[in-house]
Amino acid sequence: MKVKICGVTTPADALLAVDLGADFIGLNFYRPSPRWIDVGEAAAIRRAVGDRARAVGIFVNPTREELEAVGRRVGLDFLQFSGDESPKLVAEFSDRAIRVRRVGGAPARDAAIPDEDCWAILIDRAHDRLYGGSGESWDYAAAADLASSPVAGGRPRRVFIAGGVHPGNVAQVAAAVPGAYAVDTCSGVEASPGFKDRVKLERLFANLAQGAAR
Secondary structure, eight states: OOOOOOOOOOOHHHHHHHHTTOEEEEEEEOOTTTBOHHHHHHHHHHHHHHHHHEEEEEEEOOOEEEEHHHHHHHHEEEEOSSSOOHHHHHHHHHEEEEEEEESSSSSSGSSSSSSGSSSSEEEEEEESSSSSSOOOOGGGGGGGGHHSOOOTTTTTOOEEOOSSSTTTTTHHHHOOTTTTTTEEESGGGETTTEEEEHHHHHHHHHHHHHHHHH
């Protein structure tokens, strides 16, 4: 199972995450977020990481022009749509779009938007006021059927599982959704908003590996 470390704000944190095994680094371009970074900072992180991990830009209700400009300047591999974007906009970037679906409890099969509209979906726990996850856990096992069901053409559906993932439960999350493509964590490995904690990151990867070996 792959790992996405989201809300990375410094090259040092990005390199630490990649050294430990992160496959994806999330760079937040939603200005109200405490993890927001500007394009210049994001480009520096991307350069530091190189091709060792994929860079994911986190956006909330962006314009097409913003997506293209930021993606080009930073060198983003994927675009995460975390707002109320129209299916038409998402479809324009379908080969590298990660579409967020938030759930109040258990996700239903219809949490996925049409398969052809995105590269992957990310299921997160909803927040009652803000865009982005709540950092709270939910019934991860309820996503198992969705994650294991193929999309049109028979290829596996890529599902990222987010929301309350931390070192203490990452192995259980992976076991609960064995068909998931990746786990996604942000606040669960932080010392403070936007700054990662080395010990928590080390424990996250160690516990995930130990769970997979059982």
